[in-house]
Amino acid sequence: MIPRPPGSRFFFEICQELGECYARLGERDKAMSNFSQALTQIPDQDRPLLGLGRISLLEGRLEQAQEFFQRAAEVNAQSDEALSGLGDICAAVGRWDEALAKYQQALEINPKNRDALMGLAETAASLQQSPRAIPFLKKYLELHLIDFEVLLRLASALYQEGRDSEALEALERILLFHPENLEAAALREKINHKSDQ
């Protein structure tokens, strides 16, 4: 049997779980309230800070979000989610290089962090530096073989770097499973067309 948590810890867990459930349902006020209650119980826990950060980010309160994510990162230096959140904030305000660095840090801690990965890929694409995302995309795909969205990102990045045959290989893999994927088909046509010329 699971040992029953003592008073404040137990209350912390209830508030934290409630916060996460409310957040999933989009009831942000209630989620904020519960995360805040959890935080008052145990101030040195990163989980409620991450919850508060995510909601602040969603509501466009970037400074506040940054503060929460920063605190979460201080409380737990290995929090990839905190770093990913900080990356999101940097990206939102156009601090692209900084965003890239944060995403990279997050992915070094946890290569499976998909939010960080997609953030990294998008940011790199905005900077016309898609190839920078390639090692991370590849690493992720080693762990998630059939994430076609990520595979398409990889194909796109490879294409940008001129690695057409590798890009085509990735695209063929997508189209094998999803022949209706127009984006992949279009990129394949583009590469084929380029080689024709």
Added chain:
Amino acid sequence: MDKTILIYGLPQVEYLPLIRNLADQGFKLIINATPLAQEAEAAGLSCRGWEEFISPKIQTQAQREVSRLSDRLFKSLEPEIALKAFSSPLGNFIPVTGQEFFQQLLPLLANEITIVETLDEILRHHDLRLILLGCDNDCNQRALVNYARLRGVPSLHLAHGLYSKPRVHIAGEVDRLYSDYITVFGARARDNMVASGNPPERIFLTGTPLWDPLYSPGARMAAQEARRRLGLDPDRPVVLFCSSYSEGSSAYFRYRSWRMHAIHEAVLEAIQQLGPQVQLLVRPHPNELRRALVSPEDFSWLVEAYQRWLTQKGMGPVQLSLGQKIPALRAADVVIVADQSSMIPEAMILERPTIMLTLLKDFATTYTEADGIVVAEEKTQLTEALEDLITYPAAREAMVNRQNAALPELNFGHDGRATERVTALALELAGREADAAPAPRKKSLKSADKSKSKLNLVIAAHGFLSYNRAGTEIYTHDLARAMQRRGHQVRVMYPIPVNFAHDDCFLVEGHYEGLPVVEILSSPLVHFLLRHEALKPVLRQYFLDHPADLVHIQHLMGLTVSFLEVLQELEIPVVLTANDYWVLCKQVHLVSPAGKVCEGPETIDKCVDCVCRHQGNIPEEQLPQLYYNLADWRLTQRRAMRLPELVLCPSRFLLEVYQRYDFVNERMIHAPQGANLFTPAARPERDVPPIIFSYLGGIYYRKGLDLLVEAFNQVDTARAELHVHGDIAAPDYFNEVMQSVLPGKKVTYHGGYSPADLPGILARTDVAVVPSRGENYPFVIREILHARVPVVAANIAGIPEIVLDRQNGLLFKENDPQDLAAKLARFIDRPELIEELRAGIQPMKSMDQDAADIEPYYRDILARRAQGSRPVTSARSGPGQGLTTKELEASIIIPVFNNFPLTRQCLESIRQYTSGDNYEVIVVDNGSRDETPEFLFQEVKAGRVRALFNQQNNGFAKACNQGARAARGRNLVFLNNDTVVTPGWLAELLAGGRQAEDIGIVGAKLLYPDDTVQHAGVVFTQLKNVAHIYKNFDKDHPAVNKVREYQAVTAACLLIKKDLFFQAGLFDERYLNGIEDLDLCFKIRRMGYRVIYHPRSVVYHLEAQTPGRGAKEEQNSRLFVSQWHDTVIPDDFKYYQEDGLHKETVITPDGERSYLIYDSNENIFLTEGLQLREQGNFNKALECLQRALKFNPYDPRNLEIAEELADLHEVVGNYGDAARYYQMLAEKQPSPHYYFKLGILYKKLENFPEAIENLEKAKELLTGLGDSAAINHAVAN
């Protein structure tokens, strides 16, 4: 004879790759049309021409036949009448009349006759497997198809263009499919055909080989290059106009239609308006020449005439493109197409903006504006569109993007791989036995051995290839084909689920690849039923109209036992092949919830539990019904298994399981099946390692890919690759498995595969792995071994009968990835093992051999039938038969009123589990209004029971007394009809009665379907209320397994000496359906005899109350109290005390009275469950703990057990089950902990509203507890 495919009416050279593929598979080809025939010859393919088979004799015969027909026609019809007969609402099809009409008609007839005769000539010399057809819907092709169908040769229409046109453009029913099958280009064409009433199952989405070349890199030439090739100025814009050949719509050669003429002029004017810079390129449809009815020599004249006409219109010389489709399209900036045409998607594939001119806008069309094209109905629309597109490159680009988005719907796959798909389909239809013995077809069968008559066979199964491609369906097909090849008439019969009302059913005859089939259309529910009464009259009539010598059943699912019963009634012999475990396992595959091969259905309870685990969320109140269904299932299937003349078991394992659980037949034999043997492909030369391991088959849990991946993760990656081939039946499972592949492991998923792919896949495989959790006699292993590839397979079921360990493969321990990894490692460490095992592979049995093995059984059965020695297993003598003068040991008396299925089940169980024949069964029918009287009549006729029939319901006591009076046994056993007896039940009951002279009545242990106690003796409470002691306790609780005396036992199953029964005055008939048993017990005790409970006699009691039972409870109670109140002794506490129990009444949180029974007995299931949990055997632990909960259902310790169960369910990921237990705990003892756990579990189940509700409750309860002040303070701060 050579296996041959006829290619008729396909002139296009784009089909050459398809032709080459078919030739590569060993088929000989007959081609009737050039230029494809010439191209095939030039490519060195072995082809013959259709004309080779048209002898002068055939033509003379055809002319003679036409002459005879025309004489008859002219004599019978006046020309005016004939004309009227051949007109339609749309006008006359033939634009000539009278004599001319017939003159045109007659050569057509001659053609048809010639075609039929020529086809016959081909059939005499070739094993014709398939006809591939071109696009024309003419009477010649229809004659060919219809005649071929009669000869058992299927046809496949490749449908070029036909279904893209408005239906009225070509005479005849364009939208009606006349061939057996058709390939269509895209979903749009298919939907149009289905909307026109064509059967979807005959339509295959493949895309078209005609368009495959458009996807080649060479087809993407730059516009300038294309213009240069066509002699156009590379730097000036080009408009391509593609004319059409439809009736009356020829663009320029015979412009009979004023509208088309006008359209053509409109195109010229529009282009002129664009200015002299724009070049016009015209591409006439290749068929326009043919339609123009001119010879090729005249064609140049036509071109010149056309150019002159253009000059008159001010266009000057215009470039014509004849036969250069790709350069023409790529040269164009804009393409204009006259009406619906396959040129539209072709232009789209080559990324050219396309304008379609409408001819008949009111008719259904295939290509519309939704496809991104411009549809111009008026001249101004055309002019504006052209101007925009020529002027603005961005407009062209945007249009191409829109067109690209629509293409996948128009050309399936949109990938240039249609030829591959059509090849696979053609091979499928033509059969794939490249190396099989030459298959004699109908003609040659005439010369077959006449000493053996041709049999008229029906092969029946639960489904067929038209709808599902699984092992049994494939085997059914292959066996039918093999029997056909042996010269027998074969029909395949199978159910098709349709959305009918439950009792609707009818038959439809048809063909599958030329094989006659009979489809039984009925409700989808039938697949879950044991009987299908509505089928009986339909089937009876069918077999009376279409007799069969013998029916060979491959699977009874969906056919039901009713199917067997009709065949038995009509005396049609039946052979049954047990292709799986369906008759004894509701889950079909005999796999336990733990993913291992199940030992078998020892108890119904086990199956109930299994079904509950597989299906989940079965409410407790439905368990009795489930139990009943499973019991009914088992007993009925056992009975059904006895009906066939012969049961064939493909594996010894299956035979043993069937026999072990008494699903037996007098003639039940082991008969390994054959398989269709393809030609193994040559193995490519390569160095080994890396070792190529392959997995082939459907991907879902039972097939065990997860075990393989887990094992593969453990082996040396550098020297091995794993290739996975198969359709994904369970996407979540597949995703999870693929995500478990460790980084660096070379695991590749290749998608599904068709039978045509198998030789290639196996040629590239070193070792195939079959890691299944449950199987019978897998086809795939035999196919793998046939390709001489060693197999590593799970050592389960029938697999060891095919895979011989260390001879042709290796076996690994069931469900054991470590052992599998060890076996894989052996190949990696010592690659020469592959060749060693390959040397040990013996040839596999072919389907022809299989059919040859089975046929003697058919003939033996029929011979025995003819001699009148048919073993009628179902009509065996019943108990007590022929013992009229001898006293029997027991008479089993069963009063019944309706509830026919229960009665049948009860009787079946008695027959099954009652040893010896020194007993009789007497059923007393109390005026049932259901099938009971008819059933009993048949049972009596068969000598299985005696029956008494009342006109009305006389109640339990009277009916029992009636039975007792008719009884011939020394002992009477009163038995309810809602019972199922178990082995030894009667012998134990009788033994109980013999234990002492003073024993008057013996009661049995009655159990609910879940193996909990329904009756273990009758006690009286302190208030003298009657109760079944230990009701709902586990059947193995020590308290219910003591032979002991009670004041009374229930008469649901009660034995009494007959003499004593009569001395006691029988049942008191004043009691109406209740308490008469207690009264009898008290009377017997008063006479000095004892009433004992004998737990070794076990009977399941479904407690499905007979209507009317209990209705007079109050009246019965008053009568009992008036007679026996002073005699009754409260005794429940006495038994509790004796058994180490203590009962205490409690008030529940809802204010209701309940009670607890404290128990000093060790809960053995709890002890064992906790031990198993500690050992990590969670599934077994769960089973034990669940049983522990039922050990004593009123035990206060159950709260702890429930929490253990909840935690364990959570550990193994059964969050729903865990939540169910926590819900129960929270209701019994509300606490923040339970609600918190519920919240967490619902969150894991992603049911957030429920999660929030429970977490809020937890929060509320917690803040309301002792330290709430501190918490509130903390919250406030």
